[in-house]
Amino acid sequence: YVDLGAIYLQQKRYKEAKAALGQAVALDPDQPDAHYQLGRLYQAQGNSAAAAAELSKVRELHAKADQALASKMPVTATPPNSTVSK
Numbered sequence: 001y002v003d004l005g006a007i008y009l010q011q012k013r014y015k016e017a018k019a020a021l022g023q024a025v026a027l028d029p030d031q032p033d034a035h036y037q038l039g040r041l042y043q044a045q046g047n048s049a050a051a052a053a054e055l056s057k058v059r060e061l062h063a064k065a066d067q068a069l070a071s072k073m074p075v076t077a078t079p080p081n082s083t084v085s086k
Contacts, residue, residue: 002033004040009041032061 001024008017018041039054080083 001021001027002031002037005034005041006037009037009044014041029082030061030064032058035061 001020005017005020005024008020017037021034021038021041025038026047028034035057039051039058042048042051043052043077053064
């Protein structure tokens with residue numbers, strides 16, 4: 001639905017774009033791409049407040065993903081260019 005919404009947005013078919021992107025968010029509320037495209041849609045329609053809210057959601061979701069990734073990294077990793085004592 002995200003790709004379909006993006007195509008509709010590109011074609012300036014805003015009603016269809018909103019429906020497709022709304023479906024994408026309903027299926028997966030934590031999908032940043034859907035919120036990003038919704039932000040673009042609202043901006044294209046001149047709704048800056050709604051656009052800002054969607055883009056804020058994108059930043060929030062990316063921050064959560066970064067935290068999840070960091071928590072799965074091994075804590076024993078050796079930094080690049082460091083010397084390991086033998």
